[in-house]
Amino acid sequence: MCRSRKAYTLAYKKRVDVERDTYLPRQSPKGLLWCTDCGAVYYRQHWTITPPQEIKERLESFNGVSFTLCPACRKIRDHYPSGELHLGGLWKVETTTEKLAQRLGRCLEKARGGKVVYKSHNNKFVRVLWQKEPLKKVA
Template sequence: MSRKGEKWIKHTWEFESTEDPYAIQSAPSGEAVCPQCKSVFKDKRWFIDEELAEELLEAENVPKLLCPGCRKALEKYAMGYLFISGDFWKTHQEDMMRLINNEVEKARGLNPLHQIISIYEEEDKTIIETTTDHLAERLGRALYKAYKGDLEFKWSKGEKLVRVYWKRD
């Protein structure tokens, strides 16, 4: 992600202008770099640029601070939950995880705020917690698009927290 077209920048701005408390709080005055995920802060926004990240990590006068995505992940501030269930998951877990990881990378290319916080099993479900509602929704849609099954969204907290249910037997 070293080339940043006009379109890419517009997308980033859109997502960052949502009312996410973590996105609003984090406003370094100049450039900064996140030592955890290597996203960079420049021109008032966080984005992924590996080359620039390396440069900034080596620069002495650039603050190293956790980006909003990493802070949310650290504080386990989940805004999205993806519940995966059914027999299909058990037999296709590897492929599905590859798809999920690809989607996370794509979302992070738009805004590093999107991260998976944790993945765990509960009863007969696998649960993926995400830092943004957008990411859980995106992952659910990607699973549905690739593998069909049943997809359901449940919103709460003034539409800031989403539970996404994907199931295929």
């Protein structure tokens, strides 16, 4: 009996073009980074406003700490939002990440009811529309 071996291939996987956020570094920076604008701290491969106590102590000693601008502050300076939240036609909130706009929309829907619509553009920018009253159908 002869068994043929099928070659393992990834051809069945759906190819999705995901554009990379150009404000994020290609490689994880070494050491601690401290944003000079907002005070966010980069450690364990993410930025946070509320680092744990041992990280705060390292920041106070300036041991292995580099100063920079975090990606969010750079986006704000460049006026390059990654998301927008429209609040029922009242005003618009711009966000530095798509996920933040989506989370805000979900929180609004959960807290205040209404209807949320998500419109993504090339996996790089999202527009979230929240309406207090459900959208009315036009007859």
